Each structure stands twice: as structure tokens, then as C-alpha cells.
Amino acid sequence: MRIGIFTDTYSPHINGVTTSVLMLRKALEKKGHMVYIVTVNSDNMQYKTEDNGRVVRIPGIPIGIYDYRLTGIYPIKAIKTIKKWNLDIIHSQTEFGIGTFARIISKQFRIPLVHTYHTMYEDYIHYITHGYFNRSSKKIVEYLTLFYCDKTISELVVPTKKAYQLFKQKYKVDRNVYIVPTGIDVEKFYREKNKGVNIPKKREELGIKENDFVILFVGRIAAEKNLDLLLSAMKGLVNVSEKIKLLVIGDGPDLEKYKQYVFKHRLDKNVIFAGKVSWNKINHYYMIADVFATASHTETQGLTVIEAMAASLPVVCIDDESFTDTVIHNLNGLIFRNKREYKKHITKLYEDKYLRQKLSSQARISAETHSSKYFAEQILDVYRIAMKGNEKSRIPFIRKVQELFKKGE
Numbered sequence: 001m002r003i004g005i006f007t008d009t010y011s012p013h014i015n016g017v018t019t020s021v022l023m024l025r026k027a028l029e030k031k032g033h034m035v036y037i038v039t040v041n042s043d044n045m046q047y048k049t050e051d052n053g054r055v056v057r058i059p060g061i062p063i064g065i066y067d068y069r070l071t072g073i074y075p076i077k078a079i080k081t082i083k084k085w086n087l088d089i090i091h092s093q094t095e096f097g098i099g100t101f102a103r104i105i106s107k108q109f110r111i112p113l114v115h116t117y118h119t120m121y122e123d124y125i126h127y128i129t130h131g132y133f134n135r136s137s138k139k140i141v142e143y144l145t146l147f148y149c150d151k152t153i154s155e156l157v158v159p160t161k162k163a164y165q166l167f168k169q170k171y172k173v174d175r176n177v178y179i180v181p182t183g184i185d186v187e188k189f190y191r192e193k194n195k196g197v198n199i200p201k202k203r204e205e206l207g208i209k210e211n212d213f214v215i216l217f218v219g220r221i222a223a224e225k226n227l228d229l230l231l232s233a234m235k236g237l238v239n240v241s242e243k244i245k246l247l248v249i250g251d252g253p254d255l256e257k258y259k260q261y262v263f264k265h266r267l268d269k270n271v272i273f274a275g276k277v278s279w280n281k282i283n284h285y286y287m288i289a290d291v292f293a294t295a296s297h298t299e300t301q302g303l304t305v306i307e308a309m310a311a312s313l314p315v316v317c318i319d320d321e322s323f324t325d326t327v328i329h330n331l332n333g334l335i336f337r338n339k340r341e342y343k344k345h346i347t348k349l350y351e352d353k354y355l356r357q358k359l360s361s362q363a364r365i366s367a368e369t370h371s372s373k374y375f376a377e378q379i380l381d382v383y384r385i386a387m388k389g390n391e392k393s394r395i396p397f398i399r400k401v402q403e404l405f406k407k408g409e
Contacts, residue, residue, distance in 0.1 A: 001033045001383065002086060004111075006102035007093035010039040010055075014279055015220070016303050017093055017118050020159075020182040022279075024091075027183065027376035036085050038078065038098060047077045056081055058098070079105070087111050089383045093118060095148040103152045112154040112390035114382055116180075117145075117163055146171055154386040157379070159301040162321035178382050181325070182301055183375025186367050189283050189310035197287045206272050208288065212243045213350050216289035216313070218282070218304045219296065221252030226295040226318070231261060231271065233343050238270050240347050246293075249285055251276040286311035290356065291349050294318065295342070302326070309333075310367035314359035316345050326370075332362040 009018045025035045041057035048057050058075050092102035092115045106113035150173050157178045158164050167173045219225050237244045262271045292308030292315050299322040305315050315333035317323040327333040334345040
């Protein structure tokens, strides 16, 4: 099968969508399929190809939201290249920019289009509205989401039940919606695959002592990730023990604000901001942690939770459907509803080594079901459904062409 993946974010840009695309490409190619990528050139305003012509980068302009760029919707050079690929299926990973281009190509060349919905946009509109017109803006977001995810595609994929319910219960869409959790390279995070990591040295570089208890957070440093809760809780946790440390991996618009908060509350010895870490080295940081924590309400799946579980880390997460499909309370992690419960769980894990070991072993077992292999197999099933449906939709078109030839038109 010849597959074209259209995405606004791709390596070296790091986020959940990039991880999903990289894992899918790798797994599909391992199964013998040809995979092509259409994405944005985040470095400059030039069109270029990479990887022997199998990756096309289209010029894009910054839009002021993280590192995202908006591309033209009809780049002629890219169209000529894509036409030569002779694609069987298009898989879009974004609604706008490159996603719009994917829809144009799909219609122009009559290629079935599968779309994966990654982002709960209603949780992010404050970056554009800055608190004004939120209600009307959410209506606009709903309209655009329905247009792009219902009216212009062959099949729709979502990573979690949370996203499924958004379309079925809130937006009331009358179409098939396939829940396909994003797979990751779970083996990359296995402890036995990371024996070469010098854990004592890594801890020392970060100012973490050998017997410190490390809580790890990995993600974008922004308001929607609710890092405020984890930082605020540290004020109480340091009273439990000075050995409890919070290690924050990532970068984002609120990094300086949180650093000032830590300094103001004299938590700088217990909260370490390590900044952005490359994908090739992120597994090293899971190795030096004792537990993983997140309080985000805006995930569609939460890939970092699966990475942590693959690294045999107990997960302490907020009660949100994006996590509760994966994390089972008291089996492979602990779920909290507020700051008080979060502090209670962290304290329990710090004091109870047996509980940590029990959750750790179960976390590793649970992570294995999220391998990229199973991810690719499920996505391929959706591709086949889309292609079968496209064949049916082409019958009237083919018949019309045949009639025209018979009439000599």
C-alpha cells in the first residue's frame, strides 16, 4: 500500500502528534508499506524534499502558537511530487494548513482520506481569544471541527474514548468513529533496553541525590497542562520529606512564570526544570525517576503516560478520560481528583516501597498493549474500509464516463 501522511508537525519538532506519526510510519514500513510524508518546513520559507523524495516540506509562516506554521493550501511543486507517488490512501493528522491541503489532494485525485483527530481545540482557544469571546469562539471551533472531521473525509480515527464521546455525544455525528490508541516504541523505554544509562551520573548532573525520590513530569510548559497543581503540591510534599523532588522536562510559554513561582516559594532545591529534551534522549530521564505525574485535562490520549508505564514507572494522574482508559487505580497507577488526593498518593508511594513495586510491574505489562505494531494493524484496517468505500463512491463516476464515451462526447 502507498500511504501519504499529511501533518503540520514532524521531526525534529517534538510533540504528541510528531510521536504518533513517527511511530506509525516506522510500523507501516516494517510491514512492507511505502509511506510518504507531507509536512511544514519549520526552518525557512523554502520548498524541499528529504529522505529520497519521500518527505516533502512546504513553506509555512509562524502563527504565534508554539512552533506551528501555516502553509499555503495549493503549493504547485508539492502537487507535482505527490501525483508521482500514486497514493492509495491519504492519512491527515491536522484539520488546518496541511490538513486542508490533504483534502484538496484527496478530492482532486480521488484518493480516500482517513483523518485522525488529535487536539481538543476548545481547550486551546484562549491562546487566540485571550479570554474574550470564548463562548462564540467555541461555537466556531465546533463548526470547523465538524466540517473538517465529518464532511470532508472518508473515515475518522480518534485515540481515546474521550475524543469519541466528543463527536458522538456532544457533536452528534452520524458516522463511524474508530478508537485507535496511538502506539509508541515501548521497547525504547524498557529498563533492560536502557542499561547503558548512567543513572547516578545523570542524577548528579541535575542536582538529584542518590536517595532522592523523583516525581517526573514530561510535557509542554503551558497553562492547559495544569502544572500549577503539581508545583503547588510541592509546598506540602517537602514537609513530608526534603528528599521528594519534582523533575520537569519540557519547554513552553509559561516556563519563566513557573520558575519565578518556584523561586518565590523557596522550592528551587526540590523542583528542577531540565528544559526541552530531544526524542533520542528522553528515555534516559524516565530511568532516573521513581514515579510519573500529570494533572492535565486537555490530552486526547497522553502518550507520556504510556512511555512512563513502559519504563515501569507508577503513574499518578488526574481523573480524566484521556488517562483512565489506560491507568487503572491501584493496579498500574493512582488516580486523583484534587491536590489533596495527589499529595496523599505521592506520600503513600514515597513511604510504601512494596506498593511502588506492585504498580511498577503492572505498569510495564499494561504498556505492552500500546506497541506501534498493534497501532499499525488497527490503522491498516481503517485504511481498507476507506478504500473499499471509495471504490463504491467511484462507481457512479466511472459509469458517467463510460456513458459519455458511448455518446461520443
